[in-house]
Amino acid sequence: MSDGVFQDKTSQYQKRINAFMADVLDKNYPQSNKLVNALSYSLMSGGKRIRPLLSYATAEALEIDLAQADYVAASIEMIHAYSLIHDDLPAMDNDDLRRGKPTCHVQFDDATAILAGDALQAMAFEVLSYIDADPKIIVQLIRLLSLSCGVLGMAGGQSLDLESENKQLDKSSMDIIHQLKTGALISASVEMMGLLCTNCTDESKLALRQYAYDFGMAFQIIDDVLDVIGDEETIGKPVGSDESNNKSTYPSIMGLDDSKKAALSHSQNAVAQLQVLPGDSSYLQYLAEYLVSRKS
């Protein structure tokens, strides 16, 4: 298939997850208030929806009902949105702009931003509890999501990342931090769909796990690369913010060219895993290849 087909697919899935999440918000919180406005502002502010796209792409490759993917994708995007709100706070990364718009605490206030993040995390688990699946699997999904965003996942990674500011890290330390901070949730987007696949082989699940790992690594390296070379207007946040925060980045320890090569290599490793999957994995392949060519 041509790239155009996949671009259309991307756009359709982005619309799909946005509509699904908007519907969750409308149905559950028909009365708006400051908290609902704040969390809606951040959750519905666009973004590439990479994690939901991964869940839908995995659903295609495993021949899983897209209606199930909606719940997984929404729960993960809610966790992602909460983490961005908290990461942007003055006490953390102190960012005023996100996707070209004022961050949640700038648009509202710090207290509301903290609570909006907290409420989004609870909402993620609530949404997952409504998925139409065997309750045994729902419990596994919830466990995997909680592990992915807790001490041994995203929150743990962010803590290590903050502790490492002003320190020169080696590559393996950086790999660990990023596997926790961003990799765990990216992996969950794929592996949670694996849990929903009742007739998948262990080989398929292992391949998905490896795909998600390599995807996550490529994603993070490219993120660091774009922070150096990206255009502020395109990526919607100040360029060079890592450097000004004295953060170790892949370009700072490997150089720009080797970082790009490493990202490409991870993307290729990810794609190489896809042969064993039962369904159509062409969209998972596209996403891994698109990743390393993205400009924002």
Next chain:
Amino acid sequence: MSDGVFQDKTSQYQKRINAFMADVLDKNYPQSNKLVNALSYSLMSGGKRIRPLLSYATAEALEIDLAQADYVAASIEMIHAYSLIHDDLPAMDNDDLRRGKPTCHVQFDDATAILAGDALQAMAFEVLSYIDADPKIIVQLIRLLSLSCGVLGMAGGQSLDLESENKQLDKSSMDIIHQLKTGALISASVEMMGLLCTNCTDESKLALRQYAYDFGMAFQIIDDVLDVIGDEETIGKPVGSDESNNKSTYPSIMGLDDSKKAALSHSQNAVAQLQVLPGDSSYLQYLAEYLVSRKS
């Protein structure tokens, strides 16, 4: 039974939940780091463990395995601990002391306190996923917990509470705020145990719901009363902090005497519900009566 028996029971259940949570932390996070230290510091800093006591007392009254109550009690206490950490932050209530010790962000730093709260919320849902029960019921437990601490529960209540600072509220507005901010999680401590009761009548579950509502109301009113008359050393935080934060309190709108009477009336309403329960509800009765006599 004499009060002494119930005091011993309280002490034993406090030890039980502390040991259970310490075990969860030790097993899951054998390697300590700043984040683990921060969340352990807050979670294991003592406190009355009112919510776990309610869960154990309800287990007695419904003849439910205490081993199941451990998971419910721990998950709720983790949510409670996270909410205290976030509420104490400079952007929220800006409290330096909690239970006579420096608050989490003072002992560590603001960023770590935000992440410790975030990680504790994830941990609560993870712990619940391990409870030995029918997966259908586990999913219901997780849904109830998420509802209790999200927009329509604790986080929503805290947001309304912050918005109401410097405003004079009437009693019904205050009731709503407190039902969300503290009542929802107190109710969950009781109602989650009701979900675990497979042979309970609807009448029993309704009675528990009403008990928890009245318990929560009495709890909050007494909290406000103690903020006016309590002794700083006994309650471990600055007395009069509500007044200095310009918060409406029950004593400020009803007067001290009528507040005490209202608390007593809610406590009596709570106790009146207990007759229909199948098991021994004497400890639930004791907790509701102890509540209005507490000095801290």
